[in-house]
Amino acid sequence: MVIDLNADLGEGFGIWRLGDDLALLDIVTSANVACGFHAGDPVTIRRTCAAAVDRGVTIGAQVSYHDLAHFGRREMDVEPEELCAEVLYQIAAVDGIARAMGGRVSYVKPHGALYNRVYRDEMQATAVVNAVADYDPSLSVVTLPGSAVHAAAAAVGVSTVSEAFADRAYTPQGTLVARGKPGAVIHDPAEVVARACQMAIEGSVTAVDGSSLSISARTICIHGDTPGAVRLAKEVQNALLAAGVVLQAFT
Template identity: 80%
Template sequence: MVIDLNADLGEGFGIWRLGDDLALLDIVTSANVACGFHAGDPVTIRRTCAAAVDRGVSIGAQVSYRDLAHFGRREMEVEPEELCAEVLYQLAAVDGIARAMGGRVSYVKPHGALYNRICRDPGQAAAVVDAVADYDPTLPILTLPGSVVHGVAAAEGVPTIAEAFADRAYTPSGALVPRREPGAVIHDPAAVSARAVRMALDKSVLAADGSQVEVLARSICVHGDTPDAVRLAQAVRDQLLEAGVVLQAFA
């Protein structure tokens, strides 16, 4: 069993820092680097990309709505042409910096509200896919299993990769429980790591109501902005390896 372990990184801005990027880069196999629209700035992006290249960690562009004030977690109505251009702008910027550091962007992962929106909205999904297709149609888009973006991307010849979230609660339909609801984020390292192993080996997860949900994922995400993120990610890595899972980037 081969699984990618990814985390959202580079989410500081100016003098404000969020999470321990360097410690997480020693744990994960893929880094979703904030592109400046929900978090991140040129210096942070440069440092994160350089550190990822040094460690052999795959770099992904974590594109989002233009929403620094709400960390990209506020759903917004953006015209498709504008959204396409903004995603293209973010992708090109981070890939340019990554290449200057000796690496490159290997995939795209939307962030926050945009991530959830393209799981169900074909129009917004098409805008994101169009941006990726314009820039490099070989770049895979990381998304939830069952997301509408899989079909939209397939129609344009853009690959997709399914992922699961070890530290997020699921609804019975396989969607993520909204962050505003109690229990949406799981903080216990033992619980999070056990969920990751189940996702990798059994291809399933227990939903918030106790039902079993099928999860066919090549990558597992642990958020870098949660308290004790490093401890959570390390527990997930350790338990996956102990279960015989090979950790390897998909891109």
């Protein structure tokens, strides 16, 4: 059993800091680095990429709607050409800095509202995938199982990686419960650990109605902005290793 642990990092901006990136980089195997559209700035991106390279952590570009004011969590209608260009811009920015630090971007993961929108919206999914194909078709795109991204990516020869969320609640349809609803984010460490093990070992997750969903995920996300994220990530890491799971980046 091999699984990747990823976290959203580099989400500070100016004097504002969010989460403990350095501590999480000692735990995760992949880092989703904010590209400056929902969070992050050049200094933060540089520091995060440098720290990831030092620790041998794989770097991904976490692309978003251009929405700093709402942390990329506001769904937006963007023309396909514009969205494609904005995603291309973000990938190029982080990859350029990562290469200057001795690494490179190895995958792309949409953030927040864009992540949820491309699950069901073929037009926006295609725009995101086309940006990846234009920049480097060898990059993978991280998305939920069942997402429209999978078909859009296959059409242009881009690979996809299915993801699960240990600290987020699932609907019976296999989508994430909207953050505005009670219980959308799971804070209990024991529950988060149990869900991570269930995802990695059994390939399933329990939805909010108690039903069991089959999910074939290669990577599990622990949100860097969740209170107690470092503790959660460490406990997940320890439990997976104790269960015989190999923690390794999917790239």
